[in-house]
Amino acid sequence: xxxxxxxxxxxxxxxxxxxxxxxxxxxxxxxxxxxxxxxxxxxxxxxxxxxxxxxxxxxxxxxxxxxxxxxxxxxxxxxxxxxxxxxxxxxxxxxxxxxxxxxxxxxxxxxxxxxxxxxxxxxxxxxxxxxxxxxxxxxxxxxxxxxxxxxxxxxxxxxxxxxxxxxxxxxxxxxxxxxxxxxxxxxxxxxxxxxxxxxxxxxxxxxxxxxxxxxxxxxxxxxxxxxxxxxxxxxxxxxxxxxxxxxxxxxxxxxxxxxxxxxxxxxxxxxxxxxxxxxxxxxxxxxx
Numbered sequence: 289x290x291x292x293x294x295x296x297x298x299x300x301x302x303x304x305x306x307x308x309x310x311x312x313x314x315x316x317x318x319x320x321x322x323x324x325x326x327x328x329x330x331x332x333x334x335x336x337x338x339x340x341x342x343x344x345x346x347x348x349x350x351x352x353x354x355x356x357x358x359x360x361x362x363x364x365x366x367x368x369x370x371x372x373x374x375x376x377x378x379x380x381x382x383x384x385x386x387x388x389x390x391x392x393x394x395x396x397x398x399x400x401x402x403x404x405x406x407x408x409x410x411x412x413x414x415x416x417x418x419x420x421x422x423x424x425x426x427x428x429x430x431x432x433x434x435x436x437x438x439x440x441x442x443x444x445x446x447x448x449x450x451x452x453x454x455x456x457x458x459x460x461x462x463x464x465x466x467x468x469x470x471x472x473x474x475x476x477x478x479x480x481x482x483x484x485x486x487x488x489x490x491x492x493x494x495x496x497x498x499x500x501x502x503x504x505x506x507x508x509x510x511x512x513x514x515x516x517x518x519x520x521x522x523x524x525x526x527x528x529x530x531x532x533x534x535x536x537x538x539x540x541x542x543x544x545x546x547x548x549x550x551x552x553x554x555x556x557x558x559x560x561x562x563x564x565x566x567x568x569x570x571x572x573x574x575x576x
Contacts, residue, residue: 291316291355301423302328307360312349315356328423332356339397344390367406370458377456377486378515384455384490385512391448392505395441402439404447405429406454427467428460431500432475442500445508449497456485456494474498489513 289295291306291314298305299318302325306314315332317325333351341347347359363369366383387406394401401408403423424430424439431446454460461480462470473479479498482491493511502508 308357309360311360312357313360315358316354320354326354329354329356335399339394339399342393344386344393365407367454370406370455380456381487381490381513381515384452387451387455388448388505388508388512391444392509395444395505400439400441400444402444403429404444404451405460406451426460427470428454428462430471430474432471441504445497445502445505446500448505448508449494452490452497453480453482453485453494456490457482487513 289308291304291308295306295308296304297307297313302318302322303315304318306316308314315329317329319325333356336345336348336351336356339345346361348356349359350357366387370380370383391401391404403425405426405428424435425443425447429447429450431443433443450461462473465473477499479495482494485491485494489511490513493508496502496511497508
């Protein structure tokens with residue numbers, strides 16, 4: 289099946305997404321005669337080729353001239369899913385952890401997504417290895433700065449804080465306020481209350497993103513709180529230690545002694561596996 293007006297599922301500023309079949313969507317320029325439209329698709333294709341395959345990156349079967357094919361994710365974007373489904377804190381924490389990991393992987397490859405949000409996770413109208421991005425964040429995710437200033441790791445980190453906030457809280461920071469007012473508040477370092485988030489470690493992580501206290505994404509990963517079960521296990525057994533190895537926490541790296549101690553306990557059956565990719569959500573299938 290080829291892209292038609294009937295199979296468009298989303299339209300953005302520069303491109304449109306068509307559902308080709310049950311497993312593939314195709315991004316093409318909104319107007320092939322417009323240089324910005326075609327450039328946006330070219331940049332995104334370059335980024336996908338540069339990133340390669342990873343469980344946290346949208347699967348890209350192929351990039352051809354003028355189009356990008358991506359695996360169709362059944363649940364759409366994360367923002368819409370969370371707004372339409374009442375999900376547990378545990379689920380939201382897992383989404384936040386995996387989102388931070390995905391952004392860290394992208395940053396480590398020299399890519400700055402430049403438009404982070406729960407709706408546009410890893411959307412690539414990006415800066416690739418120092419090149420200028422063609423898009424910028426929404427006001428709710430925008431680090432106050434001259435709009436002509438290039439996107440940086442610092443601006444992406446600020447946007448990541450807002451993204452984690454919306455995943456955990458269920459709406460964007462200062463949602464409903466005018467853009468100019470949001471920017472005035474941010475410029476004065478007046479941020480939304482994080483009291484709705486019960487876990488103090490998540491509150492601290494978000495505020496540190498907004499206050500630009502992180503220099504690199506790997507520093508954010510070190511502040512990701514353990515899931516409750518893992519925290520309990522760690523407090524129970526002194527041999528357990530965490531190793532990040534430059535990646536987000538997906539599960540502790542547990543010494544074999546510790547694993548044997550767990551499995552030898554008749555009262556405790558624990559299977560500790562790395563979390564899978566954010567199943568059935570777009571990580572890169574947003575629309576520019």
